[in-house]
Amino acid sequence: MIALLLRDLRLATRAGGGFGLGLVFFLIVVVLVPFGVGPETAILSKIASGILWVAALLAALLSLDRIFALDFEDGALTLIATAPIPLEAVGLAKATAHWLTTGLPLTIAAPILGVLLQLPVSGYSFVALTLLLGTPALSMIGTFGAALTVGIRRGGLLLSLLVLPLYIPTLIFGAEAARRGTAGLDATTPLFMLGGITAGCIALLPFATAAVLRINLR
């Protein structure tokens, strides 16, 4: 399982792996927002934590179809499926690799990009914390979606259509926790709910992912 994880990390960080793309996309979306809503500081600092969450979510979405599609196309996925590790563990390893190469860099980049959006000083730690808690859920849900659409040619748009509604609870609690924390209010309820969603996804979605992979590999 560790071997699979390391393999995916190495593949993602090499040339053609798409490692930096998610970060660049994050930057571009954050730059676009002030052009869309106007440069007024008051407005931007109100919506900053929400924009960072939505942009991180969209950036995480970009690298999802890489998770299984490349392996599926050259037959490696069939080999991995016949390996002596459970397919559920494969799903978990792939999700972890996605998180380490996309979710975690986005979490680190978010407070830096918050400067561009006039994020209030109290918001930096909360945006980072909520993204840290929430991006594993995004990776796991995305891995399930990727497994679902792995056999479909040009399945990227369908993947987005399927995964984005599944992302909504994570987004609601994450952005709400960030917003409340930034405003100095008590953010424990949404933080706990966010943690709960992440824990639940990590515990249960590998089984759904494995079931769907088995169907697609038939």
Add this chain to the structure above:
Amino acid sequence: MSLWEYANPKKFMGWTGPVLPWAFGAAGICLVGGLFWGFFLTPDDYRQGSTVKIIYLHVPAALMAINAWMMMLVASLIWLIRRHHVSALAAKAAAPVGITMTMIALMTGAIWGQPMWGTYWAWDPRLTSFLILFLFYLGYMALWAAIDDPDTAADLTSVLCMVGSVFALLSRYAVNFWNQGLHQGASLSLDKEENVSDVFFFPLLVCIAGFVLLFVALVLLRTRTEIRARRVRALQIREVRK
């Protein structure tokens, strides 16, 4: 003689054929009767005037939108566990009916909302949950359409329906948390004190019955079509093999 005998496609086609005209007829009577009764034979509400009468379309459509998804969930489970094709096709058939009910609920809600709340749309928990449900339906239908092999499609969409149901439920409560909205509380419960007054309640029941019957009739019709389509496909494959 168990219920599962009717999972046989031939038996299914056999009993739905004669039942279908009756189902449509009953649906038509309940709908036309209920709507006529509700729109024209009930007094105007002292507060909401005559706009409240859109309740006869809005509430049954909303109820069916949710129930359609539940039916799809049960049918998906039956497919996954017992591998009855009729069940998988019934789930596939119910999705467009369900999404239409969702759209009717959203649009009649918007039409009602304008005179009532002064706005066509508000990010109220119930409206938002319905919008999310709409997206789930779209995803389900898109997945069916994207996969060539019918059995693989049935399997994948069944898993999506199950995972989607969990997330839909989660979203409902997340959205409630996100915005304590302006939609009125449950007014149709059988045990609570604050009920919609009786004069409006009975035509509403008839309309609900009409929508349920319409849903059943439409899903039976569409499932029959899906079964026929499957037969055509089998014949085509046999032709190619010759």
